[in-house]
Amino acid sequence: MPAERRLLQGNEAVAEGAIAAGARFFAGYPITPSTEIAETLSRRMPEVGGTFIQMEDEIASIAAVVGASLAGVKSLTATSGPGFSLMQEMIGYAAMTQVPCVIVDVMRGGPSTGLPTEPSQGDVMQARWGTHGEHSVIVLVPSSVEECFTLTVDAFNLSEQYRTPVIVLSDAMVGHMREAVALPLPEELRVAERSEPDVDPDEYDTVMSTLDNILPRPDLGSRFRVHVTGLVYNRRSGVPETGSPDVAQDLGRYLREKIYHHREAIVRVEEFMMEGAEVAVFAYGSVARAARAAVRWARAQGVPVGLVRPITLWPLPTAAVDHMAEQVRTVIVPEMNIRQIAWEVQAAVAGRARVVDYGRVDGALITPEQIKDLVKKEFHYHRFS
Template identity: 60%
Template sequence: MAKVEKLLQGNEAVVEGAIAAGCRFYAGYPITPSTEIAERMAWRLPQVGGIFIQMEDELASIAAVIGASLAGAKAMTATSGPGFSLMQENIGFACEAEVPCVVVDVMRGGPSTGLPTMPSQGDVMQARWGTHGDHPVIVLSASSVPECFWMTVRAFNLSEKYRTPVILLLDEVVGHMREKVVLPDPKDVEVVDRPRPTMPPEWYIPYADTPSGVPPMAPFGEGYRYHVTGLIHDVRGFPTSRPDEIGPFMERLFRKISANFPEIHLSEEFETSDAEVVVIAYGCVARSAKRAVKEARERGIKAGLLKLLTLWPFERPAVERLAEKAKVLLVPEMNMGQISREVKRVNQGRSRVVTLNKVDGTLITPGEIVEKMEEALG
């Protein structure tokens, strides 16, 4: 099949990206503004022999996804803030038991039921720290419909490669807006599958350390009988309370993400080489920011943009480098300042970090960003 051009919503592009990446299992529960993902999955997955199931709630949805992944399928779910909160316990299970899965959170405004149909970026820290206990996690974002496609592919690939849940954060604008997207020929999509054991079952140690920190994963029912638990476990998967086993396990869990940072992080830069003010943005705000940079340049302001595509682990190298040169790092966000805290932490006084926060359910406009640039540069 050749590539095709489509006019799709961000949510619909997520589905096409997932299927291209090999996703064959979706379990979900309806919630605005993510529901189109479930609807399109219900239509598309049976066509490719995949499984769609609507579960009784988000707790069950993420649980079924993890079960499906343990049985060998690439699996995902999608939700919004309230459902994302309900999924947190089992996202931790997937971290602990190292089960690949993808969770898309199309963010809505506010805490609690909040603003179901209005955009926000309020879940950045929940995506990082939502589940209890110390844990590593990979969080991606997208700012356009084509990016929804490609970042979903990337979410699956990273999840499979590192045996970890990957969260894709979208906002209501990106999820619902329609844009032209070129759906590639499936054979042009790079697809990564989880490492599988090559040794016979009697030699298989399911949670043994490896050079990459990622142990090979055997699907249930193929002769590699082992134990999977959310308890801290030894290399064979059995619960342990021995400090000499707990320590190395936790260390490996973090190392497999931190040691592979060069491959996990992803960002794009626009006009940053001589920029005095660098805007750091993600999601729909990155679109306004790009326009703002162009307008600012027309007015003679040396502005640039760092667009974050991997939110966690945080894009430290690029922020450090830009902070060395720029006078101002401007962080516009549709929350009270979540990524900006991380920017300040990395900045360490090199540059001046200015925030622009909006939580009234409306977009941050290019004009507001330009105005803030002018104000910051004096």
């Protein structure tokens, strides 16, 4: 039976994705433009036997999410810029303690209160480096209502598999947009289940996850009697050990490599009309929609332009950037911030192609026309109709 088509908002699709992924705990605090996620889950969570709780602030929200996940329940929170900043402390805690959880940041104009109702991509670096200390996270960027659903499911799966916080980086446009979507049926979804480590509790302290075998964390209240700490801990015993540079180095390296070692498996990127392209537009999230329209228009004119759209923004899809850098002479990076990802692309392209950045921080969307203008400059000899 084909799935029924529904008119859904991006934020509602995130909420439905979370339910479909098996999340049964949401804690949050109202903030525009993410509030519909909380509103939807305040109805949906109790319907499916889960829990919705509105906390006193975003700090408490992410803390409760970490607590619920430690107790064995897949959990998420949703917020926007100012709240995302408040969450950074506990996102670092989740990274350090390797607690699976999902944080949805529906980006709006900033800094500070900024442009509460307008879209932005100003948090892409905060999503990667917002918390203090060396750590790694996975960041997914949806550019459609359907992806709000599917990437939320993926976010939960990745967070379980790699025992890490995963950030879904939406924005005010994608979050508030409505599209008719046919959501995948439950049987069509792959949903990672939480399990217990296959180890005797008495021996748990003596086993250690490796990069290729990340053991699940036993729940609070299980026979493993775990100790969870944000201090540097010995990866074998879990016991805090702050006096040994070797132990700290081992943990620090592991927390990074746990993600980057699996970069190829984690990273997802879409290439659109890249065959024979001489110029590539590198765009993500809502901007990728305008970029796709511009690329279609250019191809209709016989102009060889393609789109590279990272779906995983962190880790950055460097293999795709490499491939693009070898193929094209120019990479155009339009984004709703000033050069946050363009710099990264420039570093990865490493002189093999010219990188043209185009940034806006005025809360206005980047339009297909603006990207067309950038394309025209690259083909000034071409007669455009």
